[in-house]
Amino acid sequence: MSARTLPWRLAALPGTAWLVLLYVVPLGLLVAAAFSQPDIVGHPVFGAWTRSNFDAVFSSMYGRVLWRTLWVSALTSVACLIVGYCVAYTISTYGGRFKTLLVAAVLLPWLVDYLIRIYAWLQLLSDDGPFVRLAHQLNVLPEHTSLLGTQTAVIIGLVYNFLPFAVLPIFTALEGIDRSQIEAARDLFATPSGAFRFVVLPATLAGCVSAFMIVFLLTFGDFATAQVLGGPGQIMLGQVIQDEFTGVGLLPAGAATTCQVLVVVILLLGGLSWASSRLERRFGS
């Protein structure tokens, strides 16, 4: 280690220590808990190792929940991507000097507690709520049919909650576009839709992947929305973990399921990061 680089290496120590203490050590404890037997109050007994906590994780019941969670996360992410793109594009193109204000407006609901927002949707989507009444009046929803307790309700809640996480990266990508490229496309007789298709969209694909990735990961770990707005057929993996940690009180089982989520998330994150970097290389300016 040269004297020239020593100060820089020392400067990295606090950050490294922070990461090790608050990320690596808890992660190690989580894995250790997943292989531990529970004590009398359901907490892990480190040293009494077992693999049995993973039995349930690999059962078909958990497999179905995992599949549902992936499916709901994908639908939510796609919905957030579409809505988020429209919102971000509108703000970026037509926002003018109000851009910052409009972006802040997108984030405004986040000033209200997450659970309160979900409970607000509980009221809105209940049988006596305005959405269902309107849907019945318009014959969109058959009489005596509820919205609450359905996958649609869960996805509405998730999209509402995580939309800002889609808007921000797409907005940033849109703002990074060199406007002269769009003008050049138009000068070369591209229609507005052609300019969008061949210039704007490719240039924002990496932002779209980021948006998809963030929303997907947040949805994948969410438990409150499906708990409050979903029915017995909408249970997601986050709920199972929450149940194991706080409801049933079997921490090692919860830790094992969390490890499963971790593996899936790492695989997805890896795949999406790879896709993002490929798109960046292909279309990045």
Add this chain to the structure above:
Amino acid sequence: MTPANPGARRLVRPTTTVLTRRGLLGGAAGLLALSACGNEATKPSTKTASSLKPDGDLNLFTYADYVPKKVLSGFEETYGVKVNQTYFSTGEEMIAKLVAKQPFDIAFAPSERIHRMVQAGLLQRVDHDAMKNYDEVLPAFHTPPYNPGDDAANKEIAPYVGAPYATGGVGLAWRKDRVTKMTGSFNDLWDATEADGHIYLWDDLVITMQMTLVHLGIKPSEATQDDLDQAAESIRGIRAKLGGFSGVDTQMIQNGQAWLTPAYAGDMFLVLSSVSDPDNWGFQMNKESALFNADNMVVPATSEHPGTALTFIDYILRPDVMKKVVNYIGYPIPTTTGMATYQKLTQAYPWLAFDDALFEQPDQWITPIPDDEFAMWQKAWAKAKLD
């Protein structure tokens, strides 16, 4: 082997640390050693809170809004101490913090978990003889009936239970404009056809599984693997009729979504006091079991101010204070004044009242799940919930 480009070797920094298998295993061993530091053999605590003299501020570990503010400020004024409240939302969260040795002076412990908490050494004994108002506690709770059919466990927990607090019975609540055929039995949840899609079961292993077992005529304390599987199947059998698994609260009642659902009698009282159409709601305790469970004031083993803790329990038991507490929370508390106040409070809703003698019947109480059967119950519950 000579590299194709010898100069390229210089591009590899000589100080780069390569993650070796030995290093990885060493790191893992370190983590495991660290994790093992948290383990200690557990046994019931021998500490006793025996002094009725305040010895510092009170660190109260409670559900939010569970003790009236007036009562807390009265305690502060009377004894010249400050009450610091910390909230928990589930029993599991409370236990997790006590396991982590948080120094709370008073906690509220659910009846079905106290035996485990005692055995895990989380609570300290309370000298009931030192209290001035302990005679207020109903005799049936001097040795609390929280472990039906297990007198030894009841005797073991008795010295650790400071005093009972809110005590609830689980019944069924229904919307009268939607459901008309109720029979006073948990069978109604399974038989009612009028509430399809609007029946909500609680997302609570202990209560929902025991409710199902008593519906099937099986004693929860004697449930075998087959019985639990049968209960899981029974719940699965009505999944199509369920609106969902709701929290143990009245949210679904208040927004009109639940037409038929389990409910605590005390919660129903609060709901009926707040909804615009109280006459539209019915409530029944069921002939199979009241499924009683109680929260209890306990002194954690880690308490730093056991004198203040004991003083607080004694203060809550004082008749004038107890009256304020019951009027505020709307739940019965099994003390002489607590029950009298509750009976008066529920005069308008006579079906919320019940005979104190029920407390003494073991079958009316939620059964704690034995430690060695917990995983079995958990698996059955997962089968019931997950499709």
